[in-house]
Amino acid sequence: xxxxxxxxxxxxxxxxxxxxxxxxxxxxxxxxxxxxxxxxxxxxxxxxxxxxxxxxxxxxxxxxxxxxxxxxxxxxxxxxxxxxxxxxxxxxxxxxxxxxxxxxxxxxxxxxxxxxxxxxxxxxxxxxxxxxxxxxxxxxxxxxxxxxxxxxxxxxxxxxxxxxxxxxxxxxxxxxxxxxxxxxxxxxxxxxxxxxxxxxx
Numbered sequence: 374x375x376x377x378x379x380x381x382x383x384x385x386x387x388x389x390x391x392x393x394x395x396x397x398x399x400x401x402x403x404x405x406x407x408x409x410x411x412x413x414x415x416x417x418x419x420x421x422x423x424x425x426x427x428x429x430x431x432x433x434x435x436x437x438x439x440x441x442x443x444x445x446x447x448x449x450x451x452x453x454x455x456x457x458x459x460x461x462x463x464x465x466x467x468x469x470x471x472x473x474x475x476x477x478x479x480x481x482x483x484x485x486x487x488x489x490x491x492x493x494x495x496x497x498x499x500x501x502x503x504x505x506x507x508x509x510x511x512x513x514x515x516x517x518x519x520x521x522x523x524x525x526x527x528x529x530x531x532x533x534x535x536x537x538x539x540x541x542x543x544x545x546x547x548x549x550x551x552x553x554x555x556x557x558x559x560x561x562x563x564x565x566x567x568x569x570x571x572x573x574x
Contacts (some may be wrong), residue, residue: 384437385429385445393422400491406501413497416456423451423463442472449483457494461486461529467536479538487530489564496523509572531561 376390399416427447431438438444449465467481488494504519540552568574 382429384432384435388427390425395420411497411499415491415495417491418456419453421453425449442470444470455488458488461488475542477540481536484533487532489527492523493527494523494525498522528562530563533559
């Protein structure tokens with residue numbers, strides 16, 4: 374991780390941070406079901422990097438656009454490569470605005486891609502015959518072969534989060550602060566476990 378000032382603007386210094394890392398994870402599994410032995414070995418290498426930039430736009434103390442108040446913006450971006458899935462990207466931007474003393478507004482938008490877990494992608498298939506299941510459509514009980522394991526065709530999840538925050542710090546009594554936050558979280562092609570069996574499923 375590296376962080377520091379990269380430029381000087383009238384409203385203040387521009388600061389940046391860079392982060393890079395590598396992580397290796399692995400799993401080994403072995404199951405014995407009625408004499409049927411299934412073993413698996415999973416590994417995932419994760420190479421990641423991320424950068425962020427904080428830029429001051431207006432400053433009351435420095436007399437730069439002081440009618441606006443204190444205002445700074447930030448941008449972030451990054452990419453991660455998973456050995457068993459591929460590239461994932463992330464980005465975000467936000468603003469921190471104080472139009473007058475003791476009042477503060479924060480707004481941010483973040484978007485990122487997420488991959489299925491190693492188990493969701495690569496777990497070995499396990500077939501269990503003779504499982505009793507109630508068929509809600511026909512209204513009868515059936516003996517089925519249950520199949521569990523990973524699915525290499527799973528797609529990644531795309532997330533997008535919005536945050537708005539307002540806060541006001543009172544002059545008296547000292548330390549009294551009123552704040553409120555609004556969050557909106559969305560996801561496309563989310564990953565989840567198979568739902569419980571119903572007539573619709």
